[in-house]
Amino acid sequence: MYKIAVVDDDEHWCLEVQSFFQKSFEVTSFTGIPYSLHELVDYDLVIVYSSLKPEKGYGKNSHGFEIIRFLKTHVPNSPLLVIASDSLSKSEVNIGRKAFPEADAFFAKDAGLEELLQQTLQLLNSKHKKLFQQSNQAVTDIKAMYTMAVVDDDKHWCFTIDRFFRNEFEVYSFPTAADFLKQSFEFDLVIVDYSIPPLDYEDYVESRELIHYLKKLRYPPLVLLVSGYVSKNDSALAKNICPEADGFCAKDAGLDELSRTIKDLLSCKK
Known part of the structure; x- marks a missing residue:
């Protein structure tokens, strides 16, 4: 079962995501920024709220985009990273993608959890297919x-x-x-x-x-x-x-x- 992390200070939304996704994924929520951002590397996909409130001691890594930039920069083969936002609507997804280019996907919260589930499944299936192709290529190249x-x-x-x-x-x-x-x-x-x-x-x-x-x-x-x-x-x-x-x-x-x-x-x- 895929492992998903949700980093969002909205506890109610985290509980909704956990409840809605529990049959498909193993979901862990962080209602604050993890003590170490390296805690997130163990997940297949991480959903990060775009406007996390700054916490004492975190400084520049407190914003959702900075968390994603840190993981993309410092973690080899980082998990899939999705930005979730309530400041942009589902009709402004393209704006969100341009605002957060290092994220693997952008999600507007008003699109609903069913849309988030479908988008998550699509991302994970795409990554699995890519890894499978890379694995086959590696086998072809080195025989075993x-x-x-x-x-x-x-x-x-x-x-x-x-x-x-x-x-x-x-x-x-x-x-x-x-x-x-x-x-x-x-x-x-x-x-x-x-x-x-x-x-x-x-x-x-x-x-x-x-x-x-x-x-x-x-x-x-x-x-x-x-x-x-x-x-x-x-x-x-x-x-x-x-x-x-x-x-x-x-x-x-x-x-x-x-x-x-x-x-x-x-x-x-x-």
Whole structure:
């Protein structure tokens, strides 16, 4: 079931949307701006009221358009974003679209919830079809989708990796090395965080031990060491930390650089 978020300070309208959509979607409403806008990235579609009242501590991100701009700018593969307005009527939809060009759609509240439902379904179906086509193209290009494991306790980082690479890889996340070692699945690529914390009830397995173990396998996967403590300017130093790793990428280098590094490793393996 698709997940939808409604960000609107009109509690009555939020309840109406939840009640009307509940049979078709899993709906969560935010009657104020979320503590972190990154809370919204977990949804398939987000409906944002265009004239949210400013809240202390939010400043420039308090307006509906600024929320959408932030998500479009900072979140890879951001959810579908819809602006809802009661200041423009359903006959002025084109004006709304021009006023909010970065939104995926504009909705006038006076059009009614049935119209909002149909528009939401159309957007989600269109995105699903596009993802399906991209997935088929990826399969055509590389014959079979690569599998990737991410061993990292940073849930946000793991989620970002999953969203960014989902059309090219089957991505699986593990918060500890022990969790990873419990599975028997073979991966093409394993991304290991340099600082893997142990759980209280587990034997400690650090990143270098895990990489050493993986490289001793009969069919070892490619292993990429990543770190949030070593910057992109210290990559030479990082390579000395664990020479058994096939590559290193600093987290501050960004996802595009990570993607290039991974593709280089895979092309060398062919």
